[in-house]
Amino acid sequence: MPAIDLDRAWKLHPQVSVRPEPFGALVYHFGTRTLSFLKDRTLLAVVDSLADHPSARAACAAAGVTEPELPRYAQALATLARSSMLVERS
Protein backbone atom coordinates (compact mmCIF):
# COMPACT_ATOMS: atom_id res chain seq x y z
CA MET A 1 0.00 0.00 0.00
CA PRO A 2 1.50 3.36 -1.01
CA ALA A 3 2.16 5.57 1.98
CA ILE A 4 0.89 9.09 2.41
CA ASP A 5 3.34 11.96 2.86
CA LEU A 6 2.41 13.12 6.36
CA ASP A 7 4.53 16.21 6.03
CA ARG A 8 2.54 17.66 3.18
CA ALA A 9 -0.68 19.65 3.40
CA TRP A 10 -3.94 17.84 2.60
CA LYS A 11 -7.64 18.62 2.42
CA LEU A 12 -10.90 16.89 1.62
CA HIS A 13 -11.78 16.72 -2.07
CA PRO A 14 -14.32 19.50 -2.80
CA GLN A 15 -16.88 16.91 -3.93
CA VAL A 16 -16.67 14.95 -0.66
CA SER A 17 -19.24 15.19 2.13
CA VAL A 18 -18.72 13.98 5.69
CA ARG A 19 -21.61 12.93 7.93
CA PRO A 20 -20.67 12.40 11.58
CA GLU A 21 -22.16 9.27 13.20
CA PRO A 22 -21.82 7.83 16.71
CA PHE A 23 -19.19 5.35 15.48
CA GLY A 24 -17.19 7.91 13.46
CA ALA A 25 -18.48 9.15 10.14
CA LEU A 26 -19.75 8.35 6.70
CA VAL A 27 -17.75 9.89 3.85
CA TYR A 28 -19.21 10.15 0.37
CA HIS A 29 -17.53 11.26 -2.83
CA PHE A 30 -20.11 12.63 -5.26
CA GLY A 31 -17.72 12.42 -8.19
CA THR A 32 -16.65 8.80 -7.86
CA ARG A 33 -19.93 7.86 -6.11
CA THR A 34 -18.11 5.90 -3.46
CA LEU A 35 -18.90 5.63 0.21
CA SER A 36 -16.37 5.09 2.98
CA PHE A 37 -16.64 4.72 6.72
CA LEU A 38 -14.44 6.45 9.26
CA LYS A 39 -14.66 4.00 12.08
CA ASP A 40 -13.23 6.29 14.68
CA ARG A 41 -14.08 9.73 16.06
CA THR A 42 -10.40 10.70 16.26
CA LEU A 43 -9.95 9.96 12.57
CA LEU A 44 -12.96 12.16 11.92
CA ALA A 45 -11.32 14.98 13.88
CA VAL A 46 -8.13 14.54 11.83
CA VAL A 47 -9.95 14.52 8.50
CA ASP A 48 -12.10 17.50 9.48
CA SER A 49 -9.10 19.62 10.43
CA LEU A 50 -6.66 18.68 7.64
CA ALA A 51 -7.32 21.94 5.83
CA ASP A 52 -6.42 23.98 8.95
CA HIS A 53 -2.98 22.45 9.45
CA PRO A 54 0.25 22.82 7.51
CA SER A 55 0.65 19.02 7.38
CA ALA A 56 -1.25 15.80 7.99
CA ARG A 57 1.17 15.09 10.83
CA ALA A 58 0.20 18.33 12.53
CA ALA A 59 -3.51 17.55 12.10
CA CYS A 60 -2.98 14.14 13.73
CA ALA A 61 -1.07 15.64 16.66
CA ALA A 62 -3.75 18.27 17.18
CA ALA A 63 -6.43 15.57 17.28
CA GLY A 64 -4.50 13.76 20.00
CA VAL A 65 -3.05 10.90 17.95
CA THR A 66 -0.04 9.52 19.84
CA GLU A 67 3.24 8.51 18.20
CA PRO A 68 2.56 4.72 18.46
CA GLU A 69 -0.90 5.23 16.94
CA LEU A 70 0.38 7.32 14.04
CA PRO A 71 1.10 4.46 11.56
CA ARG A 72 -2.51 3.25 11.84
CA TYR A 73 -3.85 6.75 11.09
CA ALA A 74 -1.33 7.25 8.29
CA GLN A 75 -2.59 4.07 6.70
CA ALA A 76 -6.22 5.23 6.97
CA LEU A 77 -5.33 8.61 5.43
CA ALA A 78 -3.42 6.86 2.63
CA THR A 79 -6.52 4.79 1.84
CA LEU A 80 -8.61 7.96 1.70
CA ALA A 81 -6.07 9.66 -0.54
CA ARG A 82 -5.94 6.66 -2.89
CA SER A 83 -9.71 6.81 -3.38
CA SER A 84 -9.48 10.59 -4.07
CA MET A 85 -11.34 11.47 -0.86
CA LEU A 86 -8.29 13.56 0.13
CA VAL A 87 -6.25 15.76 -2.17
CA GLU A 88 -3.01 17.63 -1.64
CA ARG A 89 -3.14 21.36 -1.01
CA SER A 90 -0.72 23.45 -2.92
Place this chain on the structure above:
Amino acid sequence: MTLVAQPAAPPAPEAPARPATGRLVDLFEYGLDAPICLTWELTYACNLSCVHCLSSSGRRDPRELTTEEAKAVVDELERMQVFYVNIGGGEPTVRSDFWEIVDYATSHHVGVKFSTNGVKITPERARELARNDYLDIQISLDGATAEVNDHVRGPGSYDTAIRAMQNLRDAGMKNFKLSVVCTRYNIPQLDEFKSLADRYGAQLRLTRLRPSGRGADSWDDLHPLPEQQRELFDWLVAHDGEVLTGDSFFHLSAYGQQLAGLNLCGAGRVVCLIDPVGDVYACPFAIHEEFLAGNVRMPGGFSSVWRESELFQRLRRPQSGGACASCGFFDSCKGGCMAAKFFTGLPLEGPDPECVRGLGEAALEERRARDVAVPRAAVDHSHRTTRAPRSGPGPVRLTLSRREDIVRPPVNACEEDPLAGFRPE
Protein backbone atom coordinates in the same frame (compact mmCIF):
# COMPACT_ATOMS: atom_id res chain seq x y z
CA MET B 1 -14.18 0.19 2.89
CA THR B 2 -13.46 0.41 6.61
CA LEU B 3 -10.83 2.70 7.95
CA VAL B 4 -9.06 2.25 11.29
CA ALA B 5 -10.54 -0.82 12.94
CA GLN B 6 -10.58 -0.39 16.68
CA PRO B 7 -10.38 -3.28 19.11
CA ALA B 8 -13.70 -3.71 20.91
CA ALA B 9 -13.95 -1.45 23.94
CA PRO B 10 -14.11 -3.03 27.39
CA PRO B 11 -17.64 -3.12 28.76
CA ALA B 12 -18.58 0.22 30.28
CA PRO B 13 -19.90 0.33 33.85
CA GLU B 14 -23.30 1.32 32.50
CA ALA B 15 -23.67 -0.49 29.21
CA PRO B 16 -24.73 2.06 26.57
CA ALA B 17 -27.66 1.25 24.31
CA ARG B 18 -25.37 1.48 21.33
CA PRO B 19 -21.71 0.50 21.48
CA ALA B 20 -19.31 3.20 20.27
CA THR B 21 -16.83 0.79 18.73
CA GLY B 22 -16.78 -2.71 17.31
CA ARG B 23 -17.46 -4.28 13.94
CA LEU B 24 -19.34 -1.86 11.68
CA VAL B 25 -21.96 -4.46 10.95
CA ASP B 26 -22.69 -4.73 14.68
CA LEU B 27 -22.90 -0.96 15.05
CA PHE B 28 -25.23 -0.62 12.08
CA GLU B 29 -27.68 -3.05 13.66
CA TYR B 30 -28.53 -0.20 16.04
CA GLY B 31 -29.44 2.06 13.16
CA LEU B 32 -28.13 5.45 12.10
CA ASP B 33 -29.44 9.00 12.53
CA ALA B 34 -30.23 9.03 8.82
CA PRO B 35 -30.27 6.29 6.19
CA ILE B 36 -27.06 5.59 4.27
CA CYS B 37 -29.05 4.97 1.17
CA LEU B 38 -32.68 5.26 0.55
CA THR B 39 -34.91 3.94 -2.19
CA TRP B 40 -37.51 6.38 -3.41
CA GLU B 41 -40.14 5.13 -5.79
CA LEU B 42 -41.59 8.14 -7.58
CA THR B 43 -44.53 6.53 -9.33
CA TYR B 44 -46.43 3.28 -9.60
CA ALA B 45 -46.92 3.96 -13.31
CA CYS B 46 -44.93 1.75 -15.65
CA ASN B 47 -44.90 0.94 -19.35
CA LEU B 48 -43.94 -2.65 -18.54
CA SER B 49 -45.53 -5.44 -16.49
CA CYS B 50 -42.53 -7.44 -15.28
CA VAL B 51 -43.70 -10.66 -13.65
CA HIS B 52 -41.41 -10.15 -10.64
CA CYS B 53 -42.14 -6.45 -10.00
CA LEU B 54 -41.40 -5.79 -6.31
CA SER B 55 -43.98 -3.01 -6.09
CA SER B 56 -46.71 -4.52 -8.32
CA SER B 57 -46.47 -1.42 -10.48
CA GLY B 58 -48.43 -0.54 -13.60
CA ARG B 59 -50.93 2.25 -13.00
CA ARG B 60 -50.26 5.63 -11.47
CA ASP B 61 -51.77 6.26 -8.04
CA PRO B 62 -53.78 9.51 -7.86
CA ARG B 63 -52.36 10.18 -4.38
CA GLU B 64 -48.73 10.26 -5.56
CA LEU B 65 -46.56 13.07 -4.17
CA THR B 66 -46.82 16.31 -6.14
CA THR B 67 -43.75 18.05 -7.54
CA GLU B 68 -43.71 20.44 -4.58
CA GLU B 69 -44.06 17.59 -2.07
CA ALA B 70 -41.24 15.70 -3.77
CA LYS B 71 -39.01 18.79 -3.56
CA ALA B 72 -39.84 19.12 0.14
CA VAL B 73 -38.65 15.53 0.63
CA VAL B 74 -35.39 16.46 -1.14
CA ASP B 75 -34.96 19.45 1.21
CA GLU B 76 -35.35 17.14 4.16
CA LEU B 77 -32.87 14.61 2.79
CA GLU B 78 -30.38 17.44 2.26
CA ARG B 79 -30.80 18.53 5.90
CA MET B 80 -30.31 14.92 7.06
CA GLN B 81 -27.21 14.58 4.84
CA VAL B 82 -28.54 11.61 2.94
CA PHE B 83 -25.85 11.59 0.27
CA TYR B 84 -27.84 9.90 -2.45
CA VAL B 85 -31.14 8.28 -3.24
CA ASN B 86 -31.95 5.36 -5.47
CA ILE B 87 -34.94 6.48 -7.46
CA GLY B 88 -37.17 3.85 -8.96
CA GLY B 89 -40.79 2.99 -9.48
CA GLY B 90 -42.71 1.97 -11.50
CA GLU B 91 -40.82 3.55 -14.32
CA PRO B 92 -39.78 6.88 -12.78
CA THR B 93 -39.00 8.58 -16.10
CA VAL B 94 -42.65 8.48 -17.18
CA ARG B 95 -43.47 11.12 -14.53
CA SER B 96 -43.67 14.39 -16.43
CA ASP B 97 -41.76 16.20 -13.65
CA PHE B 98 -39.10 13.48 -13.30
CA TRP B 99 -36.18 15.49 -14.74
CA GLU B 100 -37.22 18.51 -12.69
CA ILE B 101 -37.12 16.48 -9.45
CA VAL B 102 -33.76 14.94 -10.41
CA ASP B 103 -32.26 18.35 -11.18
CA TYR B 104 -33.62 19.72 -7.93
CA ALA B 105 -32.04 16.85 -5.93
CA THR B 106 -28.64 17.00 -7.59
CA SER B 107 -28.46 20.77 -7.14
CA HIS B 108 -29.27 20.30 -3.42
CA HIS B 109 -26.42 17.88 -2.62
CA VAL B 110 -28.57 14.79 -2.89
CA GLY B 111 -27.01 12.54 -5.50
CA VAL B 112 -29.37 10.46 -7.60
CA LYS B 113 -29.07 7.00 -9.01
CA PHE B 114 -32.19 6.11 -10.90
CA SER B 115 -33.37 2.76 -12.22
CA THR B 116 -35.03 2.67 -15.59
CA ASN B 117 -36.03 0.20 -18.25
CA GLY B 118 -34.57 2.72 -20.71
CA VAL B 119 -37.78 3.84 -22.37
CA LYS B 120 -37.01 7.58 -22.12
CA ILE B 121 -33.22 7.45 -22.61
CA THR B 122 -33.04 9.08 -26.03
CA PRO B 123 -29.70 10.21 -27.53
CA GLU B 124 -30.44 13.84 -26.54
CA ARG B 125 -31.44 12.89 -22.99
CA ALA B 126 -28.35 10.67 -22.66
CA ARG B 127 -26.11 13.64 -23.54
CA GLU B 128 -27.77 15.77 -20.85
CA LEU B 129 -27.43 13.00 -18.26
CA ALA B 130 -23.75 12.47 -19.04
CA ARG B 131 -23.08 16.11 -18.12
CA ASN B 132 -24.38 15.77 -14.54
CA ASP B 133 -21.72 14.49 -12.11
CA TYR B 134 -24.23 13.88 -9.36
CA LEU B 135 -26.22 11.45 -11.43
CA ASP B 136 -25.93 7.72 -11.94
CA ILE B 137 -28.17 5.50 -14.02
CA GLN B 138 -29.13 1.91 -13.69
CA ILE B 139 -30.58 0.04 -16.65
CA SER B 140 -32.63 -3.01 -15.71
CA LEU B 141 -32.16 -6.14 -17.78
CA ASP B 142 -32.97 -9.65 -16.63
CA GLY B 143 -31.63 -11.69 -19.52
CA ALA B 144 -28.46 -11.46 -21.59
CA THR B 145 -30.61 -12.46 -24.58
CA ALA B 146 -34.00 -11.12 -25.65
CA GLU B 147 -35.55 -14.55 -25.16
CA VAL B 148 -34.59 -14.83 -21.49
CA ASN B 149 -35.20 -11.16 -20.69
CA ASP B 150 -38.52 -10.71 -22.42
CA HIS B 151 -39.95 -13.81 -20.75
CA VAL B 152 -39.78 -11.88 -17.46
CA ARG B 153 -39.92 -8.21 -18.50
CA GLY B 154 -42.19 -8.42 -21.54
CA PRO B 155 -41.86 -8.20 -25.34
CA GLY B 156 -39.55 -5.49 -26.67
CA SER B 157 -38.00 -4.70 -23.29
CA TYR B 158 -34.60 -6.18 -24.23
CA ASP B 159 -34.30 -3.96 -27.31
CA THR B 160 -35.36 -0.90 -25.28
CA ALA B 161 -32.66 -1.52 -22.66
CA ILE B 162 -29.93 -2.17 -25.24
CA ARG B 163 -30.86 1.00 -27.15
CA ALA B 164 -30.67 3.01 -23.91
CA MET B 165 -27.21 1.57 -23.14
CA GLN B 166 -26.05 2.43 -26.65
CA ASN B 167 -27.27 6.00 -26.23
CA LEU B 168 -25.53 6.34 -22.86
CA ARG B 169 -22.27 4.96 -24.20
CA ASP B 170 -22.40 7.20 -27.26
CA ALA B 171 -23.04 10.20 -25.00
CA GLY B 172 -19.88 9.37 -23.04
CA MET B 173 -21.66 8.32 -19.83
CA LYS B 174 -19.13 6.25 -17.90
CA ASN B 175 -19.74 3.50 -15.41
CA PHE B 176 -23.51 3.49 -15.39
CA LYS B 177 -25.00 0.31 -14.00
CA LEU B 178 -26.44 -2.70 -15.77
CA SER B 179 -28.73 -4.18 -13.14
CA VAL B 180 -29.78 -7.80 -13.23
CA VAL B 181 -32.15 -9.70 -10.96
CA CYS B 182 -30.74 -13.23 -10.77
CA THR B 183 -33.18 -15.95 -11.80
CA ARG B 184 -33.14 -19.62 -12.63
CA TYR B 185 -33.03 -18.70 -16.33
CA ASN B 186 -30.27 -16.09 -16.33
CA ILE B 187 -27.75 -17.52 -13.86
CA PRO B 188 -26.25 -19.56 -16.77
CA GLN B 189 -25.68 -16.16 -18.50
CA LEU B 190 -23.53 -14.44 -15.86
CA ASP B 191 -20.46 -14.29 -18.12
CA GLU B 192 -22.58 -12.94 -20.96
CA PHE B 193 -23.94 -10.19 -18.70
CA LYS B 194 -20.39 -9.26 -17.75
CA SER B 195 -19.32 -8.91 -21.39
CA LEU B 196 -22.50 -7.01 -22.20
CA ALA B 197 -21.72 -4.53 -19.41
CA ASP B 198 -18.09 -4.25 -20.57
CA ARG B 199 -19.21 -3.62 -24.15
CA TYR B 200 -21.22 -0.56 -23.08
CA GLY B 201 -18.75 0.74 -20.49
CA ALA B 202 -21.20 -0.15 -17.73
CA GLN B 203 -20.72 -1.79 -14.38
CA LEU B 204 -22.59 -5.01 -13.72
CA ARG B 205 -24.87 -5.12 -10.70
CA LEU B 206 -26.49 -8.38 -9.62
CA THR B 207 -29.33 -8.53 -7.13
CA ARG B 208 -31.47 -11.14 -5.53
CA LEU B 209 -34.97 -12.07 -6.69
CA ARG B 210 -37.44 -11.40 -3.89
CA PRO B 211 -40.91 -12.91 -3.48
CA SER B 212 -42.33 -9.39 -3.05
CA GLY B 213 -45.10 -7.72 -5.06
CA ARG B 214 -45.82 -9.73 -8.22
CA GLY B 215 -42.62 -11.62 -7.35
CA ALA B 216 -44.78 -13.60 -4.93
CA ASP B 217 -46.55 -15.15 -7.94
CA SER B 218 -43.43 -15.83 -10.00
CA TRP B 219 -40.94 -16.74 -7.27
CA ASP B 220 -41.57 -20.50 -7.38
CA ASP B 221 -40.82 -20.52 -11.10
CA LEU B 222 -37.96 -18.00 -11.14
CA HIS B 223 -35.89 -18.33 -7.99
CA PRO B 224 -32.49 -19.99 -8.42
CA LEU B 225 -32.22 -23.72 -7.81
CA PRO B 226 -29.99 -24.78 -4.88
CA GLU B 227 -27.08 -25.79 -7.15
CA GLN B 228 -27.41 -22.45 -8.98
CA GLN B 229 -27.02 -20.58 -5.69
CA ARG B 230 -23.62 -22.23 -5.32
CA GLU B 231 -22.78 -21.36 -8.94
CA LEU B 232 -23.75 -17.74 -8.28
CA PHE B 233 -21.74 -17.59 -5.06
CA ASP B 234 -18.63 -19.00 -6.75
CA TRP B 235 -19.04 -16.51 -9.60
CA LEU B 236 -19.38 -13.60 -7.16
CA VAL B 237 -16.25 -14.71 -5.28
CA ALA B 238 -14.32 -15.08 -8.57
CA HIS B 239 -15.42 -11.58 -9.67
CA ASP B 240 -14.96 -9.88 -6.32
CA GLY B 241 -14.53 -6.15 -6.83
CA GLU B 242 -15.81 -6.18 -10.42
CA VAL B 243 -19.48 -6.54 -9.72
CA LEU B 244 -21.91 -4.71 -7.42
CA THR B 245 -24.52 -6.60 -5.44
CA GLY B 246 -26.27 -3.97 -3.34
CA ASP B 247 -25.40 -6.23 -0.43
CA SER B 248 -28.25 -8.48 -1.47
CA PHE B 249 -26.65 -11.93 -1.28
CA PHE B 250 -25.54 -11.92 2.32
CA HIS B 251 -27.54 -15.10 2.89
CA LEU B 252 -24.98 -16.85 0.64
CA SER B 253 -22.08 -15.97 2.93
CA ALA B 254 -22.99 -19.11 4.90
CA TYR B 255 -21.15 -20.96 2.09
CA GLY B 256 -18.09 -19.96 4.04
CA GLN B 257 -16.82 -16.63 2.73
CA GLN B 258 -18.13 -13.14 3.33
CA LEU B 259 -19.05 -11.35 0.13
CA ALA B 260 -18.15 -7.69 -0.36
CA GLY B 261 -20.56 -5.35 1.40
CA LEU B 262 -21.99 -4.92 4.85
CA ASN B 263 -23.59 -8.37 4.94
CA LEU B 264 -26.48 -7.23 7.05
CA CYS B 265 -30.20 -6.74 6.74
CA GLY B 266 -30.32 -2.95 6.63
CA ALA B 267 -34.12 -2.67 6.82
CA GLY B 268 -35.04 0.33 8.98
CA ARG B 269 -31.42 0.49 10.19
CA VAL B 270 -29.45 1.87 7.26
CA VAL B 271 -31.99 1.68 4.40
CA CYS B 272 -35.69 2.26 3.84
CA LEU B 273 -38.21 2.92 1.10
CA ILE B 274 -40.36 5.95 0.36
CA ASP B 275 -43.16 4.83 -1.96
CA PRO B 276 -44.96 7.03 -4.52
CA VAL B 277 -47.70 8.10 -2.09
CA GLY B 278 -45.12 8.99 0.58
CA ASP B 279 -45.47 5.85 2.68
CA VAL B 280 -42.22 4.84 4.38
CA TYR B 281 -41.46 1.12 4.51
CA ALA B 282 -38.53 -0.66 6.15
CA CYS B 283 -37.07 -1.70 2.80
CA PRO B 284 -37.90 -1.79 -0.92
CA PHE B 285 -38.84 -5.46 -0.69
CA ALA B 286 -41.35 -5.02 2.10
CA ILE B 287 -44.36 -3.13 0.77
CA HIS B 288 -46.84 -4.48 3.31
CA GLU B 289 -48.59 -2.81 6.24
CA GLU B 290 -46.53 -4.98 8.59
CA PHE B 291 -43.44 -2.99 7.54
CA LEU B 292 -45.07 0.43 7.17
CA ALA B 293 -43.40 2.99 9.46
CA GLY B 294 -45.31 6.16 8.53
CA ASN B 295 -45.75 8.72 5.77
CA VAL B 296 -43.65 11.72 4.73
CA ARG B 297 -46.83 13.83 4.78
CA MET B 298 -47.18 13.32 8.54
CA PRO B 299 -46.17 16.17 10.88
CA GLY B 300 -42.41 15.96 11.35
CA GLY B 301 -42.00 14.52 7.89
CA PHE B 302 -39.57 11.81 6.87
CA SER B 303 -37.01 12.52 9.60
CA SER B 304 -39.54 11.86 12.38
CA VAL B 305 -40.60 8.64 10.73
CA TRP B 306 -36.97 7.54 10.42
CA ARG B 307 -36.02 8.50 13.96
CA GLU B 308 -39.17 7.79 15.92
CA SER B 309 -41.29 5.15 14.26
CA GLU B 310 -42.08 2.32 16.61
CA LEU B 311 -41.40 -0.22 13.85
CA PHE B 312 -37.93 1.13 13.10
CA GLN B 313 -37.09 1.28 16.80
CA ARG B 314 -38.01 -2.39 17.03
CA LEU B 315 -35.94 -3.35 13.97
CA ARG B 316 -32.92 -1.62 15.55
CA ARG B 317 -32.96 -3.80 18.62
CA PRO B 318 -30.70 -6.85 18.49
CA GLN B 319 -32.53 -9.78 16.91
CA SER B 320 -32.46 -13.15 18.62
CA GLY B 321 -32.26 -15.31 15.51
CA GLY B 322 -34.87 -17.75 16.81
CA ALA B 323 -34.49 -21.15 15.19
CA CYS B 324 -31.28 -19.96 13.49
CA ALA B 325 -29.53 -18.84 16.69
CA SER B 326 -27.89 -22.21 17.28
CA CYS B 327 -26.63 -22.49 13.67
CA GLY B 328 -22.89 -22.08 13.26
CA PHE B 329 -23.43 -19.77 10.27
CA PHE B 330 -25.82 -17.37 11.98
CA ASP B 331 -23.08 -14.81 12.56
CA SER B 332 -22.43 -14.55 8.81
CA CYS B 333 -25.90 -14.88 7.25
CA LYS B 334 -27.95 -13.42 10.16
CA GLY B 335 -30.91 -15.55 9.15
CA GLY B 336 -31.15 -13.95 5.70
CA CYS B 337 -33.76 -11.62 4.26
CA MET B 338 -36.75 -10.57 6.35
CA ALA B 339 -38.93 -9.84 3.30
CA ALA B 340 -38.09 -13.17 1.63
CA LYS B 341 -39.23 -14.99 4.77
CA PHE B 342 -42.34 -12.90 5.24
CA PHE B 343 -43.67 -13.22 1.69
CA THR B 344 -43.07 -16.97 1.59
CA GLY B 345 -44.99 -17.37 4.84
CA LEU B 346 -41.99 -18.29 6.99
CA PRO B 347 -41.45 -16.99 10.54
CA LEU B 348 -39.11 -13.96 10.69
CA GLU B 349 -37.09 -15.64 13.43
CA GLY B 350 -35.92 -18.59 11.40
CA PRO B 351 -34.20 -19.60 8.17
CA ASP B 352 -34.39 -17.73 4.86
CA PRO B 353 -36.37 -19.67 2.19
CA GLU B 354 -33.08 -19.91 0.27
CA CYS B 355 -30.94 -20.90 3.27
CA VAL B 356 -27.84 -22.55 1.77
CA ARG B 357 -28.12 -25.42 4.24
CA GLY B 358 -31.56 -26.27 2.85
CA LEU B 359 -33.30 -25.38 6.12
CA GLY B 360 -35.55 -22.93 4.25
CA GLU B 361 -36.77 -25.64 1.87
CA ALA B 362 -37.66 -27.77 4.89
CA ALA B 363 -39.48 -24.87 6.54
CA LEU B 364 -41.43 -24.22 3.31
CA GLU B 365 -42.44 -27.90 3.15
CA GLU B 366 -43.67 -27.70 6.70
CA ARG B 367 -45.59 -24.49 6.01
CA ARG B 368 -47.31 -26.09 3.02
CA ALA B 369 -48.13 -29.21 5.03
CA ARG B 370 -49.74 -27.09 7.74
CA ASP B 371 -51.49 -24.99 5.06
CA VAL B 372 -50.33 -21.70 6.63
CA ALA B 373 -51.59 -18.68 4.69
CA VAL B 374 -48.94 -16.57 2.91
CA PRO B 375 -49.30 -12.81 3.53
CA ARG B 376 -50.00 -10.71 0.45
CA ALA B 377 -49.41 -7.02 -0.10
CA ALA B 378 -52.61 -4.99 -0.28
CA VAL B 379 -50.89 -2.40 -2.48
CA ASP B 380 -51.30 -3.45 -6.12
CA HIS B 381 -51.13 -1.10 -9.10
CA SER B 382 -50.75 -3.80 -11.76
CA HIS B 383 -52.20 -3.05 -15.17
CA ARG B 384 -55.69 -4.50 -15.13
CA THR B 385 -54.91 -6.62 -18.17
CA THR B 386 -52.13 -8.38 -16.29
CA ARG B 387 -53.77 -8.77 -12.92
CA ALA B 388 -53.53 -12.26 -11.51
CA PRO B 389 -56.78 -14.11 -10.84
CA ARG B 390 -58.36 -13.10 -7.57
CA SER B 391 -59.39 -15.60 -4.96
CA GLY B 392 -63.09 -16.33 -4.41
CA PRO B 393 -65.75 -18.04 -6.50
CA GLY B 394 -64.55 -16.40 -9.73
CA PRO B 395 -66.69 -15.38 -12.70
CA VAL B 396 -70.20 -16.87 -13.01
CA ARG B 397 -70.65 -18.94 -16.18
CA LEU B 398 -73.65 -17.95 -18.30
CA THR B 399 -75.36 -20.02 -20.97
CA LEU B 400 -77.95 -18.37 -23.21
CA SER B 401 -81.00 -20.54 -23.57
CA ARG B 402 -84.77 -20.37 -23.42
CA ARG B 403 -86.62 -21.17 -20.29
CA GLU B 404 -89.12 -23.84 -21.20
CA ASP B 405 -91.77 -22.49 -18.83
CA ILE B 406 -91.78 -18.93 -20.27
CA VAL B 407 -91.74 -19.21 -24.03
CA ARG B 408 -92.41 -15.51 -24.79
CA PRO B 409 -92.76 -12.46 -22.60
CA PRO B 410 -96.31 -11.11 -22.21
CA VAL B 411 -97.54 -9.17 -25.26
CA ASN B 412 -97.49 -5.42 -24.75
CA ALA B 413 -99.52 -2.71 -26.47
CA CYS B 414 -96.70 -1.65 -28.79
CA GLU B 415 -96.07 -5.11 -30.15
CA GLU B 416 -96.02 -4.83 -33.97
CA ASP B 417 -95.10 -8.41 -34.71
CA PRO B 418 -97.92 -9.99 -36.72
CA LEU B 419 -97.26 -13.17 -34.74
CA ALA B 420 -97.58 -11.39 -31.38
CA GLY B 421 -98.94 -13.75 -28.84
CA PHE B 422 -98.58 -16.77 -31.14
CA ARG B 423 -97.18 -19.76 -29.26
CA PRO B 424 -95.78 -22.54 -31.39
CA GLU B 425 -96.63 -25.99 -30.08
